[in-house]
Amino acid sequence: MTGDSPRTIGLTRPDGANDGLASALSTLLPDARLINWPLLTFAPIPEQQKARAAIAQITTGDWAIFVSPRAVRFAHELHDLTTLPAIHWAAVGETTTAAIQSLFSDPPQVHHPSTTQDSEGLLANLPIKAMREHTVWLFRGQTGRETLADTLRQNGITVIPVPVYQRSCAPTPDALLAPPTTWVITSPESLRCLRQLADTVEAAEERRRLLHCNLVVINARTEARARALGFTGAIVRAEAPDDAALARACAVFKQD
Structure with a gap:
């Protein structure tokens, strides 16, 4: 133009x-x-008690994957993420990684993409074999892509989605x-x-x-x-x- x-x-x-x-x-x-x-506009998930109950089941060695900074924020509002047991952290993108680490005085290591900032990029940078021994808790919106969860499940990993927000136009x-x-x-x-x-x-x-x-x-x-x-x-x-x-x-x- x-x-x-x-x-x-x-x-x-x-x-x-x-x-x-x-x-x-x-x-x-x-x-x-x-x-x-x-x-887009975003709001907390209506079924907050269900999400809180899921977070309470996270145990040492499990994985917590966040699809966006928004997922980090809404999950943290439901449960102080800094009080979780020793777990593995992963994020879809650098900005989501920064959102996780900003919560801690001593930021944890966060697995994140080194190529494309999306689910495919994260999958390429995850230790898939080691993850089979633990549960993966996937923090996301009420709707979204299933690529990450489906691929992990296809590799023998237990994945439990935890919707923490909903989106609308x-x-x-x-x-x-x-x-x-x-x-x-x-x-x-x-x-x-x-x-x-x-x-x-x-x-x-x-x-x-x-x-x-x-x-x-x-x-x-x-x-x-x-x-x-x-x-x-x-x-x-x-x-x-x-x-x-x-x-x-x-x-x-x-x-x-």
């Missing part, structure tokens, strides 16, 4: 999680108009009349909400523009998800999921 108007970039993480990205974008693209537009903000032309998508689930937003637009041309927007994504899985949902615009995959890399990916797009 080219023209004289300033580029508009939608920051789609939940409220309070876009500050670092906004700062990186303001430095790299000072003329860009940034719109804080969360696509956030309410449409008043800025719908002037939506971003570039969206930063850090969660594949956000794409469902963006597609749902497009489907609510009555004017066919406005709906087409939303589906033909620019997308910045963090991995091939999210890119494939976007295409499957009918997004036809340009997609740039950030080289990493951190704020600086996401800002650089946004800069690839010309001014709107």
